[in-house]
Amino acid sequence: xxxxxxxxxxxxxxxxxxxxxxxxxxxxxxxxxxxxxxxxxxxxxxxxxxxxxxxxxxxxxxxxxxxxxxxxxxxxxxxxxxxxxxxxxxxxxxxxxxxxxxxxxxxxxxxxxxxxxxxxxxxxxxxxxxxxxxxxxxxxxxxxxxxxxxxxxxxxxxxxxxxxxxxxxxxxxxxxxxxxxxxxxxxxxxxxxxxxxxxxxxxxxxxxxxxxxxxxxxxxxxxxxxxxxxxxxxxxxxxxxxxxxxxxxxxxxxxxxxxxxxxxxxxxxxxxxxxxxxxxxxxxxxxxxxxxxxxxx
Numbered sequence: 429x430x431x432x433x434x435x436x437x438x439x440x441x442x443x444x445x446x447x448x449x450x451x452x453x454x455x456x457x458x459x460x461x462x463x464x465x466x467x468x469x470x471x472x473x474x475x476x477x478x479x480x481x482x483x484x485x486x487x488x489x490x491x492x493x494x495x496x497x498x499x500x501x502x503x504x505x506x507x508x509x510x511x512x513x514x515x516x517x518x519x520x521x522x523x524x525x526x527x528x529x530x531x532x533x534x535x536x537x538x539x540x541x542x543x544x545x546x547x548x549x550x551x552x553x554x555x556x557x558x559x560x561x562x563x564x565x566x567x568x569x570x571x572x573x574x575x576x577x578x579x580x581x582x583x584x585x586x587x588x589x590x591x592x593x594x595x596x597x598x599x600x601x602x603x604x605x606x607x608x609x610x611x612x613x614x615x616x617x618x619x620x621x622x623x624x625x626x627x628x629x630x631x632x633x634x635x636x637x638x639x640x641x642x643x644x645x646x647x648x649x650x651x652x653x654x655x656x657x658x659x660x661x662x663x664x665x666x667x668x669x670x671x672x673x674x675x676x677x678x679x680x681x682x683x684x685x686x687x688x689x690x691x692x693x694x695x696x697x698x699x700x701x702x703x704x705x706x707x708x709x710x711x712x713x714x715x716x717x718x719x720x721x722x723x724x725x
Contacts, residue, residue: 435569437594437620441613459622462615466627469594469609473631476607480564480590480635483605485642487562487588488523489715494639495557495587497578498566499529499543501621502592502628506566507535509632515661517636517645518653524636527552529574546577553578559586564635566628567591568620570598579603592631594624607631644717647672652691652718656684665691672718673698692718 444458470477484494496506503526510526513519529549530539542548557563563582565575570593579589579602591603600606609627616622640646645653650672656665662684669680673695680694687694687704696707699722714720 435571435595435597436610436612437568437614437624438618439613440617441615444615447615459615463623463626465611466609466623466630469611469623469627470630470634473607473609476605477631477634478638479605480607481638481642483562483588483590484635484639487560488519488639488643490560492560492562493522493557494524494636495527495553495561495563495582496525496566496632497527497549497553497563497575499534499572499574500538501625502566502568502572502575503528504535505625505629505632506564508629509636513636513640515655515657516651516653517640518655519640519645525556527556527578529572543572543574546573546580549574549577550581553581554585557582557585557587561587563587563589564632565589565591565603566632567598568594568624568628570595570600576602592628594620594627607635644715644720647692647718652695653716654691656689656691665689669694669698692716692721696721 450458487494496510498506506526507528510524513524514521528534530542533539534542553563563579565579567575570591576599579591582589583602589603590605590607591598591600592607594609594611596608609631611623611627614620614622614624650668652668654661654665656662665684666677666680668691669683670677673680675698683694683698687697692711693707695718696702696710697704710721710724
């Protein structure tokens with residue numbers, strides 16, 4: 429790559445060259461037209477995403493951590509992904525984590541220069557990572573020093589690594605998996621919070637959801653490890669129990685309470701006519717895979 433050659437995400441988009449002269453409706457349509465490229469980019473990265481799913485699942489089942497690390501928009505997307513896994517899949521907050529250039533305060537307000545410090549990226553990563561963990565670097569440009577420094581440190585520490593980027597010429601020297609999302613130039617040149625961010629979020633959704641499916645955190649396409657921590661999620665948990673255990677809502681609610689708010693345990697207790705300890709033991713025997721438990725004779 430030439431020294432001054434623009435990154436693909438920094439190039440000027442010819443389709444939105446007159447953005448400042450456009451009406452609000454024209455802008456809305458232009459943005460949407462460009463956003464369709466995000467889904468297309470994720471589809472083109474399916475093979476690499478599948479590799480990341482397998483790696484994340486193996487890491488999780490082995491008791492190691494999945495770690496997202498990034499700066500700016502990419503880093504914030506990693507924080508969001510890690511946070512969402514806890515209520516959705518019942519993971520421990522320490523199992524899937526995110527590291528943000530500039531620390532927690534950078535989630536809410538930009539910390540200028542934080543992304544340029546490769547050494548700090550390595551230091552922050554090593555404070556959290558251990559051999560066997562899976563580290564996913566998030567950098568739309570594929571050149572962010574903080575992220576590259578973290579991946580280098582991760583690889584040296586015996587972690588498995590991946591880079592999620594929208595740049596075909598990203599620095600992948602320290603990434604075993606390269607999830608390349610070909611989103612092209614942004615509607616607003618360089619603003620990767622737009623379709624590059626959307627594509628990154630879609631890819632991360634696919635990776636975590638796929639990994640948790642492979643790790644026994646779903647049944648069919650149902651989120652049976654949901655944590656019923658609010659009224660909406662309690663209603664969802666009751667519906668799941670009622671559906672899978674084939675019982676009425678009142679019984680499902682009683683089962684949920686009897687099972688210590690654990691959906692899968694409640695289902696097993698009812699379907700297998702087991703006590704709470706017996707249901708928990710059977711789930712543990714099958715590593716939490718509800719389908720295996722329900723077919724265990």
